[in-house]
Amino acid sequence: MPTPTEVTDSQGQVAPQASSLFANTWDLRFKIGVSRRYSSRLEGHYSSLDNVSTVAVLVGGSTALADVIGKGTSIAVYATLVVVVLTSLSLAFRWGDKARLHGGLYRQYTRLQERLDRAGGHLTEETFNEIKADYVMVEAEEPTIRTALIAICHNEEVEAQGHPKTEKISLRFWQRWFARFGTLPPYTWEK
Incomplete structure (x- = not known):
């Protein structure tokens, strides 16, 4: 239908x-x-x-x-x-x-x-x-884009729209802490 x-x-x-x-x-x-x-x-x-x-x-x-x-x-x-x-x-x-x-x-x-x-x-x-x-x-x-902050916002949007948690991007604690200032290594993202 x-x-x-x-x-x-x-x-x-x-x-x-x-x-x-x-x-x-x-x-x-x-x-x-x-x-x-x-x-x-x-x-x-x-x-x-x-x-x-x-x-x-x-x-x-x-x-x-x-x-x-x-x-x-x-x-x-x-x-x-x-x-x-x-x-x-x-x-x-x-x-x-x-x-x-x-x-x-x-x-x-x-x-x-x-x-x-x-x-x-x-x-x-x-x-x-x-x-x-x-x-x-x-x-x-x-x-200039701060990719760690984009990843955080992506995860929030995943939750807000009810997508499965498997769609979330995994971040290290230091990446979350400094996301507003820049992106710290590693620069690859895992779901």
Whole structure:
């Protein structure tokens, strides 16, 4: 028996291209889900780094100013050093800009998900191809990919969509810990 989103021919058989479209739609839906999770995680990560940096600069600058006013010098030197280092890191790595970039990517992936959901059982090959092409264009805007974080998001999407646990990717503990910063060896993944 065909599912509600599959198209049947005059004899009640599922049309081959409709079945293929249905499978491709689920594949694209999964990829979009992983991409949304990934962008959301990195937006939160970079926002946190930016906020911590800003707070530390404010506290360090206030401490240095209070120490200078109080005629002390040892605390002022260290507080000033902290301010300089954190400001330099924030300027060099542009955490706020990266947070905004990933927030924008998350919204674009969400719009693609919405288009798939709105099409529902009336998804045509043409609409599918348009959404897939738009997905590729959004994906092209992604900066360097952190494959360990992608693997974590893949595993979350496997659970969210009710796929078998055998579809999950196995990661080492150090890969999970440092996933937001980069990918640590080994670089091959096992299910």
